[in-house]
């Protein structure tokens with residue numbers, strides 16, 4: 001099961017690479033990237049893919065193929081997911097001088113690269129299963145432009161559980177189902193008083209209810225001020241909504257993947273109820289975000305990239321993914 | 329002469345059709361379609377069907393639930409290909425029926441029946457996967473260029489894939505389009521295949537990047553000017569299978585149940601009888617597996633259909 005869950009990172013990566021290759025990402029406006037960083041954003045991702053080939057031809061083949069056959073409806077969704085989370089991160093970073101980011105289930109996500117360059121007082125921790133961070137570590141150290149962007153050496157000198165242990169960027173192995181291990185890790189690499197952004201982008205959906213709730217509670221009580229940003233699918237709560245049930249059976253049949261709480265937290269409200277300890281919780285589905293937060297100039301840009309063949313399908317899908325922001 | 333019944337039987341079973349056979353089917357279809365006008369005249373009773381999108385097994389259900397081509401007249405509103413796993417078989421099956429029963433089936437071009445769109449949305453890749461080259465895709469695209477742009481039932485119901493165009497407000501004008509080409513990015517031919525009805529006061533830009541949005545005013549004007557009572561179109565997923573708008577002056581019919589194997593919608597077809605009464609038939613998607621547990625629909629697809 002763990003392996004199957006780890007492999008979902010290749011899906012997230014393929015989707016992102018597809019959105020980049022067609023031009024949906026980066027969004028220099030919404031991601032607040034300079035001309036130089038926009039260019040690097042694309043180069044970093046390209047280099048990640050090319051370097052992946054050196055370490056796993058199979059994974060590369062899979063990602064490369066999926067990337068090439070991504071439909072516009074998927075590119076839109078990846079775009080929304082990425083800029084939605086980035087906008088929330090940026091808002092907090094701009095409002096607070098010194099911030100630490102904890103990215104739970106980071107997978108191959110590279111958003112630390114532009115952020116570390118844009119915000120000199122930012123410290124950033126990436127956490128995932130050992131297998132996942134090992135691959136990420138190898139790629140970050142092997143690719144020249146990734147290595148130089150982080151100021152890494154080619155040799156690996158960090159001590160377990162860290163694979164990268166810099167002043168401002170750490171990459172750490174941890175099973176987030178194990179709350180003792182997680183607490184111990186956060187004790188050594190984060191500080192209680194520093195305003196903290198916690199990211200869980202398609203992580204909680206793979207965890208069981210008890211484990212995910214314990215993770216949320218533990219982390220929220222660990223930091224005095226924080227913003228938790230979470231992106232996940234929801235099963236849908238309308239009486240004749242079959243999206244969640246079909247999704248569960250498709251994922252089960254095609255790859256034996258399970259999303260244990262998809263139908264438990266099947267609405268925005270139920271999903272957000274897990275952060276009820278936070279005084280300020282905002283939750284939107286991605287269709288709302290598309291309609292309310294993406295300016296017309298951006299939509300026009302997206303329309304010029306590919307014809308979107310079916311708007312209703314986009315709506316059906318995006319109403320089943322949510323972005324939750326809990327501030328405490 | 330080709331043995332159409334034999335090809336039909338193979339297609340219904342999802343069997344591989346030799347390239348040479350596809351070539352001849354496409355050539356014969358072109359000859360037949362060439363003589364049709366841009367807007368075909370059709371008599372009642374007739375069953376109007378919306379998007380199919382390569383969902384062959386659901387297309388078979390559609391025929392089963394609505395009488396079958398041996399007994400019933402059909403209009404298909406386009407989007408035969410792309411997205412589903414059996415675009416080729418679905419399209420060829422419809423072509424075979426067209427050749428076998430020419431006046432019982434009318435095929436209208438959808439926005440997916442173009443070279444550019446099929447390269448993005450799956451039909452091209454499907455052909456390359458099934459044949460190792462793109463020849464069959466090219467033959468089919470040649471046929472796409474000859475498909476008509478609309479149909480008119482008993483001079484009273486106008487059928488089109490997408491909707492109306494601000495450039496052409498009468499059926500007679502539509503008849504003058506030189507349709508035998510790849511669908512352009514703008515202009516009347518593009519709009520007919522891409523536009524959508526919406527609660528708008530006047531013509532507006534479409535969020536799809538092609539065609540227009542049009543409202544009740546545009547529909548009322550079109551109905552009056554052309555002396556018809558209904559516009560029947562497809563093009564938009566409707567979770568309930570069909571949707572009437574503008575006091576019944578326009579209907580959207582959608583015939584791909586559980587679209588893309590994940591949307592959870594039902595499908596519909598619309599039967600028009602001799603008194604122009606409308607009767608909708610709703611149907612559901614076939615099960616992914618048959619009674620003995622064998623996959624009917626290949627679910628082991630590596631496509632990233634969900635955000636994981």
Ligand SMILES: C[S@@+](CC[C@H](N)C(=O)[O-])C[C@H]1O[C@@H](n2cnc3c(N)ncnc32)[C@H](O)[C@@H]1O
Nearest residue numbers: 006008009012105106107129175176177201636
């Ligand atoms: C779908 S990927 C998302 C990756 C990244 N957050 C993104 O959105 O691009 C899910 C990631 O969560 C990680 N993950 C899932 N359960 C985990 C756990 N219990 N401990 C650590 N990592 C976990 C997986 O290994 C995988 O890399």
